[in-house]
Structures are given as structure tokens and as C-alpha cells.
Amino acid sequence: MAPDHTPAPPLVFTPRPSAPPPPSTVGVMGWLRANLFSSVPNAILTLLGAYILYVFLEAIISWALINAVWDAPNRRACLDAVGRSGACWPGVIAWLPNLIYGLYPKDQVWRIDLGALILVLWALPLFLPRVKSKVAIGLTAVLVYPFLVSYLFLGGEKGWIWMVLVAGSLATFFWVWLTAISEMRTGQGFIPLLVHTLAGPDPVPERARLVRQLAWAALFVTALLIVSRWQLVAVPTRLWGGLFLTMVISGIGITFSLPAGVLLALGRRSSMPLIRGFCVAFIELFRSVPLITILFMFNTMLPLFLPVGVEVDRLLRAIVAVCLFAAAYMAEIVRGGLQAIPKGQYEAAAAMGLGYWQSTTLIILPQALRIMIPAIVGNFIGLFKDTTLVSIIGLFDMLSMARAVGEDTRWLGLFIEPFFFITMIYFVFCFAMSQYSMNLERRLGGGQRR
Amino acid sequence: MTTPAIELVGVSKWYGGFQALKEINLSIAERERVVVCGPSGSGKSTMIRCVNQLERHQRGDIRIHGRAFGGGARDDEAIRRETGMVFQSFNLFPHMTVLENCTFALTWVKQMPEAEAKRIAMSHLERVRIPEQALKYPLQLSGGQQQRVAIARALCMQPRIMLFDEPTSALDPEMIKEVLDVMVELANTGMTMVVVTHEMGFARQVADRVVFMDQGEVVEQAPPEEFFANPRYDRTRMFLSQIL
Ligand SMILES: Nc1ncnc2c1ncn2[C@@H]1O[C@H](COP(=O)(O)OP(=O)(O)O)[C@@H](O)[C@H]1O
Ligand SMILES: [Mg+2]
Numbered sequence: 001m002a003p004d005h006t007p008a009p010p011l012v013f014t015p016r017p018s019a020p021p022p023p024s025t026v027g028v029m030g031w032l033r034a035n036l037f038s039s040v041p042n043a044i045l046t047l048l049g050a051y052i053l054y055v056f057l058e059a060i061i062s063w064a065l066i067n068a069v070w071d072a073p074n075r076r077a078c079l080d081a082v083g084r085s086g087a088c089w090p091g092v093i094a095w096l097p098n099l100i101y102g103l104y105p106k107d108q109v110w111r112i113d114l115g116a117l118i119l120v121l122w123a124l125p126l127f128l129p130r131v132k133s134k135v136a137i138g139l140t141a142v143l144v145y146p147f148l149v150s151y152l153f154l155g156g157e158k159g160w161i162w163m164v165l166v167a168g169s170l171a172t173f174f175w176v177w178l179t180a181i182s183e184m185r186t187g188q189g190f191i192p193l194l195v196h197t198l199a200g201p202d203p204v205p206e207r208a209r210l211v212r213q214l215a216w217a218a219l220f221v222t223a224l225l226i227v228s229r230w231q232l233v234a235v236p237t238r239l240w241g242g243l244f245l246t247m248v249i250s251g252i253g254i255t256f257s258l259p260a261g262v263l264l265a266l267g268r269r270s271s272m273p274l275i276r277g278f279c280v281a282f283i284e285l286f287r288s289v290p291l292i293t294i295l296f297m298f299n300t301m302l303p304l305f306l307p308v309g310v311e312v313d314r315l316l317r318a319i320v321a322v323c324l325f326a327a328a329y330m331a332e333i334v335r336g337g338l339q340a341i342p343k344g345q346y347e348a349a350a351a352m353g354l355g356y357w358q359s360t361t362l363i364i365l366p367q368a369l370r371i372m373i374p375a376i377v378g379n380f381i382g383l384f385k386d387t388t389l390v391s392i393i394g395l396f397d398m399l400s401m402a403r404a405v406g407e408d409t410r411w412l413g414l415f416i417e418p419f420f421f422i423t424m425i426y427f428v429f430c431f432a433m434s435q436y437s438m439n440l441e442r443r444l445g446g447g448q449r450r
Numbered sequence: 451m452t453t454p455a456i457e458l459v460g461v462s463k464w465y466g467g468f469q470a471l472k473e474i475n476l477s478i479a480e481r482e483r484v485v486v487c488g489p490s491g492s493g494k495s496t497m498i499r500c501v502n503q504l505e506r507h508q509r510g511d512i513r514i515h516g517r518a519f520g521g522g523a524r525d526d527e528a529i530r531r532e533t534g535m536v537f538q539s540f541n542l543f544p545h546m547t548v549l550e551n552c553t554f555a556l557t558w559v560k561q562m563p564e565a566e567a568k569r570i571a572m573s574h575l576e577r578v579r580i581p582e583q584a585l586k587y588p589l590q591l592s593g594g595q596q597q598r599v600a601i602a603r604a605l606c607m608q609p610r611i612m613l614f615d616e617p618t619s620a621l622d623p624e625m626i627k628e629v630l631d632v633m634v635e636l637a638n639t640g641m642t643m644v645v646v647t648h649e650m651g652f653a654r655q656v657a658d659r660v661v662f663m664d665q666g667e668v669v670e671q672a673p674p675e676e677f678f679a680n681p682r683y684d685r686t687r688m689f690l691s692q693i694l
Contacts, residue, residue: 342539342541344537344539344541345541345543347504347535347537347541348535348537348541348542348543348600349543350504350530351502351504351530351533351534351535351604352534352555352559352603352604352607353527353530353531353555353559353607354555354558354559355527358558358559362554362558363543366545367543367544367545370545
């Protein structure tokens with residue numbers, strides 16, 4: 001028989017549509033079944049866990065809310081009313097200003113509130129849509145805001161240098177908001193908008209520069225007029241305390257430690273032996289000594305090394321110690337992040353003609369910092385809590401203030417309630433930081449995962 | 451005689467005590483297309499990376515369009531900018547979109563206004579046939595697309611010489627062709643090209659010369675017809691019999 005040479009027509013492949021998943025694996029019931037009741041031991045553990053949670057929460061809620069006393073002249077009255085079964089909140093309420101502001105004079109605490117408000121306002125444009133100058137605004141918040149606020153908190157006589165710095169800082173604050181508003185409404189920064197309207201759409205460079213300088217001069221003079229009217233009484237740092245002091249120390253520590261840590265980490269990877277040696281020595285020294293020891297050393301030994309008559313503020317000593325300590329830790333975190341960036345990224349940047357600083361700041365650090373967000377924020381949270389150690393050298397942070405409540409004759413022995421209260425405050429701040437870090441990770445990670 | 455685009459004179463390079471390049475002499479004319487091949491570890495990458503000084507050589511001279519490396523960091527940077535490089539592992543910047551990958555060196559290194567940089571970048575993305583992916587991130591693209599973006603990115607800097615280090619080795623077979631097609635087109639525009647590759651079809655089609663390396667030395671070099679038809683050395687024959 002002759003073989004048949006006509007080829008069979010090709011089979012046509014049609015992919016079948018995807019079917020929905022089995023119903024027992026979706027929805028609330030599916031989730032419950034898969035995660036809580038997947039087996040008999042798992043179901044028992046779930047029920048046991050729920051019971052323990054219930055007992056625990058019930059006890060806390062009935063102590064802190066249901067049985068609690070809210071109004072009483074002293075601790076005796078609380079104990080007479082509910083004994084130890086309920087919290088005695090009036091003591092905490094009476095001490096609330098001190099827990100938050102320390103011994104800062106009562107008629108001056110508005111300065112702290114104002115400082116905090118300015119910080120919030122300064123940072124707000126960073127979260128607004130359509131604001132383009134976010135990098136510049138963020139940088140000024142870190143580099144310029146401190147001048148304004150440190151005068152606000154410290155007060156006292158101001159020399160003309162101080163005046164100029166504070167006025168410049170305030171002028172920058174005006175610039176931040178004018179820029180934010182004009183960028184949101186017109187898509188153009190405030191100064192470029194002024195140049196555009198006053199000097200025409202395509203101005204000669206000299207004219208544009210003149211408008212720019214005049215705009216800044218006007219902002220500065222306005223700020224100077226405002227600042228020169230301020231008469232703030234001096235509040236020495238030994239009166240600072242409470243949550244305020246905690247925020248000051250950890251805020252400075254956090255803003256200093258990140259850039260310093262980045263520089264130390266880069267230095268540690270440098271090919272120049274002197275720089276590398278210094279960075280390694282610094283990092284290893286500060287990492288191998290407890291913070292408490294460093295605080296002690298700075299507090300008691302620093303004055304011995306300084307020339308007679310040079311007095312360094314106690315708070316400043318603590319801040320310097322915290323900053324250096326935090327920078328050393330941050331450096332190691334950053335180094336870890338830098339190591340995770342493949343060598344090919346450096347090579348590609350170099351092959352395109354970028355120098356060391358350009359490839360580091362534009363290619364390597366943005367990627368490394370993104371990977372490091374969880375570790376960095378973890379470090380920030382640790383630092384925030386570590387500031388409680390400054391009570392050792394006689395600064396009244398929130399923890400020492402909480403302890404002081406129970407030593408007040410009216411509230412003698414009232415320790416649990418203030419500690420419970422500041423625990424809540426610490427929790428709120430740390431939880432917020434942690435949530436923000438996750439949010440940041442999600443937003444920045446967009447489009448980069450496979 | 452005109453100045454060669456690339457000239458290596460007695461170039462040697464050591465990693466510690468190990469000599470990776472042994473007195474390489476090689477001259478590549480302007481508009482010439484050279485394919486470099488050889489067994490793994492023979493020093494192909496090391497040589498091509500010395501050409502743009504990603505690796506520093508320790509002895510000999512490397513001249514690009516007549517200018518030698520080694521006259522100070524600033525000069526070296528300027529000489530390096532005559533070359534563009536495409537890597538085996540693409541090395542795109544994952545935190546930037548495809549378009550930003552292409553524009554950012556223009557705006558930061560060449561200080562070009564954003565609009566102009568964008569225009570140039572788009573024209574090169576069109577050239578490698580992926581303008582529609584411009585706003586995606588590199589990791590959202592296939593390997594072949596990523597490598598084409600890498601080519602476009604290098605071209606944006608308007609180099610006179612393009613260096614390729616095994617540009618298709620990390621790709622799935624079905625993507626190799628799209629990258630090679632782009633490279634063939636580039637070759638047809640008269641760009642000076644040095645390509646380390648084992649794609650012998652590509653070598654046959656576009657190369658003016660094939661260079662065979664082994665153990666840090668250039669063993670032999672010849673136009674492709676001659677190189678494939680009658681290689682002179684036994685080592686070359688063995689290599690060809692293994693890959694063809
Ligand atoms: N950074 C390095 N350190 C030490 N040895 C290296 C390094 N890079 C390459 N080598 C060695 O140099 C030789 C040549 O490597 P390479 O140029 O990458 O070869 P090819 O690209 O031809 O496969 C190999 O033996 C390799 O092990
Ligand atoms: Mg190689």
C-alpha cells in the first residue's frame with residue numbers, strides 16, 4: 001500500500017478559561033477554616049488563645065476603665081473608693097503637664113506647642129499631592145527648622161547672628177508654604193512663578209536673578225520684623241523634660257544618625273586607608289560600649305577634657321552622646337544595605353560616566369535605603385525608647401517624670417498608673433513609626449517586585 | 451593611517467598573583483565590528499572591561515581614539531564617555547522607570563534639560579522597538595526587553611564605541627533573536643562595536659573580524675569566513691568544534 005503523503009491538518013490549541021477556586025477556600029468562612037480550624041489541635045489552640053486573650057483584656061479594661069476613679073483630691077481618696085481594683089487617674093491628670101513638658105514654665109509651654117505645630121506644618125507639604133519640591137522642603141525641615149525651634153524653646157537674649165539665623169529660618173518656612181501652595185495651584189514653584197509674572201516668560205538671566213533675590217529679601221525682611229518683636233524669656237535646659245525632652249533628644253538623634261550613618265558606612269567601604277581606619281574605629285568603639293556608659297562618660301568626663309570655663313550644657317552632652325551612639329549603629333545597618341546592591345549597579349553607573357558621588361547618591365543609596373527601611377525604622381524606634389536612659393544623668397525625660405508622680409506627697413506610691421500611661425504614649429509613637437515604615441515600603445516598592 | 455578607535459598595546463592585568471591578560475595587542479579601526487570569543491575564563495570580560503577602565507590594567511597602554519587612559523581621573527572619565535557598555539546581566543536601575551534609566555545620565559552627567567533628554571531617550575527606545583514600555587519598571591519586562599533597554603540606555607549617551615559583554619548569554623532562546631536583531635541594526639549604522647559573544651551566526655553576519663582568546667592571550671584573529679573555514683590553531687579548532 002502506498003503511504004499517504006498528505007500531512008494531517010494541524011490541531012488547533014485553544015486554552016480553556018480559568019475556573020473559579022473551590023468555595024471552601026475563599027471568603028470569611030474559607031479563611032477561618034484554613035487558618036484557625038484546619039485541624040483538631042489547631043481548633044483547640046484557637047479556642048485556648050481566644051480564652052486567654054479574653055481574660056487578659058477583661059482584667060485590663062475593668063482596671064483601667066470600668067473600676068477606675070477619675071476625680072479625687074489625692075491617692076487616699078482613690079484607695080478608699082475602689083481599693084486596688086481600679087486605676088487612680090486623677091494623679092496622672094494632675095501631673096499631665098509635667099509628663100509632657102517637664103518643668104518648663106506653665107505660662108511658656110505655648111512655645112513648645114508652637115514649635116511642634118511648625119514642625120507639622122513644615123512637613124505637611126511632603127504629604128500633599130502635586131507638590132514637586134518635596135526634596136527641597138524635606139531638606140529644609142531637617143537643616144533649617146532646628147534654628148527657628150531652638151530659639152523658640154531656649155529664648156533669652158539674642159545676638160544679631162542668632163537673629164539672622166532665626167529670621168532666615170522663618171523666611172524659609174514662609175517659602176515652604178508659598179511654594180507648596182503655588183505648586184498645588186499652578187504647578188510652578190513660588191519663586192519661578194514670581195519670576196514668570198514679573199520678568200516675563202523668557203526673562204534675561206540677570207533680570208530673573210534680580211527678581212529671585214528681591215523675593216528672598218522680602219521674605220527675609222518680613223521674617224526679621226516678626227522675629228525682632230519676639231521677647232522670649234530664657235528657659236534653661238535643666239527645666240526641659242517629659243515627652244518634650246524625649247522628643248527633642250530622639251528627634252535630633254534620629255535626624256543626625258541617618259546621614260552620619262550613611263557617611264560612616266561609605267567611609268568604611270572607602271579605598272582610602274585613613275578614612276576607612278577612622279570609620280572602623282569609630283563604629284566599633286561606639287558599638288562595643290553600652291549607651292549608658294557613653295552617657296556617663298560624656299556627662300562626667302567631658303568637662304575634664306575641656307578647658308576651664310568652657311561649660312557644655314548637660315542636655316547637649318546627652319544629645320551628643322546619643323547622636324554618636326546612634327550613628328555607629330546606623331552605619332552598620334547602612335553597610336548591610338550597601339552590600340545587598342549588586343556590583344553590576346556600580347559598574348553600569350560608572351560605564352555611563354557617573355562619578356563616585358553621583359552613582360552613590362543617585363543609584364546606590366536610593367536602592368539601599370529602600371531595602372533598609374525596616375531596619376532603619378527599627379533603629380529609630382530603639383533610639384526613641386533608649387532616650388529613657390538619660391534619666392541616669394539627671395535629665396527629666398518622660399520616664400523620670402512618671403516616677404516623680406509616685407513621690408509627690410499627694411499621690412505617694414502612685415506608680416502603676418503613670419507607667420501605664422507613658423507605656424501607652426510610647427506604644428502610640430512606636431506603633432505609628434512602624435506603620436509608617438510599612439506604608440513607605442509598600443509605596444516605594446511599587447513596580448519593583450517581580 | 452587614521453587613528454584606530456581602540457588600541458591596546460602590551461596590556462597586562464593581574465588579579466593578585468594571577469595574570470588574567472598577557473600582553474594583549476589589539477587595534478580596532480573606527481566603524482569596525484569585532485567579535486571576541488573564547489572559552490570561559492579566557493579573559494574576554496577582563497579585556498573588554500579594561501577598554502572602558504571598569505578594570506584597571508597594570509601594564510601597557512589603552513588608547514581610545516588616540517587618547518590614552520591614565521592621565522588623571524577627569525581625563526579618564528572623558529575618555530570613558532566615548533564608550534557605552536552592555537552587560538550580560540543588563541544592570542538596569544530597578545528603582546527607575548525605563549525612561550528614567552535612559553534620561554538620567556543625560557540630565558546628571560550631560561546637564562541636559564529634561565525635555566530634550568526625554569526626546570533623545572524616546573528616539574533610542576523607538577530604535578530598540580520598545581517605546582511603549584517607557585513608563586514601566588525594568589523588572590516588569592522580559593529579559594530580552596530589558597537588554598534592549600540597556601542598549602538604548604547606553605546609546606543615549608551618544609558613545610562612538612559600543613562594548614557588549616555576552617549580551618545574550620542570560621536570555622531564554624526565544625529572546626536572543628530580538629536582541630541580536632537590534633545589534634545587527636546598530637552595526638549597520640556604522641557604530642564601532644566590540645562584542646563578546648558565542649553567537650556565531652551573529653559573528654558571520656556582521657563581524658569584520660573575529661578574535662579568539664585563551665588563557666589571557668589573543669590566540670588568533672581573522673575575518674569570519676576565514677576564521678570559521680580554516681582556523682590556524684588546534685586550540686581554535688577544538689573550541690569551534692565544541693560550540694558549533
Ligand atoms: N575580580 C576578580 N578577581 C580575581 N580573579 C578574577 C576576577 N575577575 C576575573 N578573574 C579571573 O580572571 C580570568 C578571566 O576572567 P574573565 O575575563 O571574566 O573571563 P571570561 O569573560 O573570558 O569568561 C578568570 O580566570 C577569572 O577567574
Ligand atoms: Mg565573561
